Amino acid sequence: MTPPGGRRHARDAGRLSASRWIIIGLAGALVAAAGIYAFASGRQTTAGRAPVVPGATAPLSSCAPTAALVPPCGAWWGMHVPPNGDRRLVPDVVAMEQRIGRKLDITISYHDMSNSDAGRFFRDDEGDLGAERILFLGWESRIWDENIGIPWRDIAAGDYDQAIADQAARVKKYGRPVLVGFDGEKDRDESGQTPAEYIAAYKRIVDGFRRAGATNALWVWGVTGYYPFRDRWKAYYPGDAYVDWISYDPYNFAACRGAAWQDFAETVRPTYEWFQQNGFAGKPLILAEYGTESHRSDTAARADWYRDIPEAMKTMPNLKAIIQWNNTDADDCDFSLTGPGVLESFAEVGKNPYFRQPMARQATG
Template sequence: MRFTATRAIAAVLAVLLCGYVFVVEPRLERESARRRQAAIDAALPPTTGVTGGEGRARRPLFPARGEAFVGIMTNAGVQDLTDAARFTRDTGHRPQVYQFAQDWAHDRFDAGRFDDVARRGMMPLLAWEPWDHREEAEEEELRGEQPDYRLSRIAAGDFDAYLRSWARGIAALDYPVGIRFAHEMNGYWYPWCEQSNGNRPGDYARAWRHVHRVFERAGATNAVWVWSPNVHYTNATSFERLYPGDDYVDWVGLSGYYGTAGKENYQSFDRLFSDSEARLRRITAKPLVITEVGATDVAGRKAEWITEMFRSLPRHPGVIGVIWYEAVREIDWRVGTSPESTAAFAAAVSDSRYTTPWSPDSEPRLRR
């Protein structure tokens, strides 16, 4: 084979490419990871170890009476706390609760992920989703169709080995962990909704109780069970039909946004949540957490909406916490979409009512 200039250049390029792929790129990735971790540590420095205070006579109530926590949920979840660090830098507020999603098809229990959240002064809140989120259909009418995850299979014990692995893992943690199992069940868009996936009336409550019992048998008394429908809407399944009972629930929750389909026109926090809160109070007096909330800035009214939300919260004494959806999903819900919305959030959340710290020693408040 003749050695030509073209082949010489190709050989040199091949060597350079290999050098980049196997030497330079890994170094760049490690340096990027180091810088990202340094930024997280600067904004969210570890505040404590993760050993609970079992020997203490009294444990601090979280949140304290008359106060409420403000947490967040991000796209990256427990894989990367960069968004949580940015939120803290922008608003001056360390979230007291960090919500993250895990699905049953791909996620396995990892104590290290929970510990990383807890040691940064944030209570882990697991949004636990019985489905394969990567197989979510694009067609609206098929979004909730995954027969492998039908509610009757959960209640029948088909997933018990998986459930036990999580129950034992959470039981071994020395701090409380929120479990928001199969949320927004009153809709149609998830396989665990009774309106989809061949599920039948009563299946949801049966599945919930079964999962709860698995955790009880594993000794996971540190689990805080969060039953969390979407705000009520026309054609939604009634709360009454889906509620598993006070013996199986610690906190109730609601998801609601200003800016989703059908709610594009300005709707205040009170207008979004008051009717659903009243419906909940007909069936339970459990503490209420707004488990997902966000506002669009399309009309330039996000800062106004945020200010109104915090002004309204004291009028809802049963609400013990709010979790802002600090993520982009179809709409950019993040606080920092404008300097005005960031400033509005920072000013409002600085009120002492929202500064109750969380620590592994905290005792979750189970009464309003």
């Protein structure tokens, strides 16, 4: 959620250089109609044996994720893990998981529309990361190394059909369900492009994947979540047939931008309620990014902010996945899990039964 004048914390910071690709840890699971392997708390179970789900209050059959990866009994837990100096993803994610005492169930990485490593899906060890976590692939209408924006109208006109077909073929070959988003936070676009052009480009991409048989792609449509922009959102919506999940990016900016301190519920709820009341209640919601800056005077407030999450989440049952942004944005707003007791609080909340849902992964091959 970026107020006017704010730079795109998750989009501009580090995307134009291949050495600073952004990786986000999140929570998630993979499900399918056949060849399912059950996992619980990051451990694979043996064939025919139901996984033990710590704290579960309902049988696995009722809590297992849907075909759209929606967890019926709680929400997925995740976090952005910034890469540490190279493009390998697995070591940094695993190191963070060891620190917080649980596996992150999904990760997200961002790609441009070039035919380079920056653009191609499943770069580096991205596929390895997806072996035990769901992958969320964010695709952006840019060429980062050249700092070029690709007009939505060109995508809609078919100029990038080959790029779409190539990405779709990779996703189909990958085999497991993946989340794919196109140009999240488009509601803050200042290039003069129109919502109609965005919708046409979005549909061209989705239709291209479907024609190629990449039906394992699940589509995420996202906005900033910045509440004063709410009158813009509907104009960009491509329709229920093209959307599996809806995402937004709420932040408690606090000291960084001179804003009033807000707890987790105050930060997240206004946009959540807007979606519930304006025709989107049938879609699961995901916080593709979220976090809090520090409090000006209360050193314990940051840890308490995270500690309040479970009870707040239970009052927003259609919010099915949340991704903490463990990084500093392009304006030097610091949302990292630093400060007295902050990482410990985050780790504690991640072990709450609400965020310990059974996971299932579709076999490939």
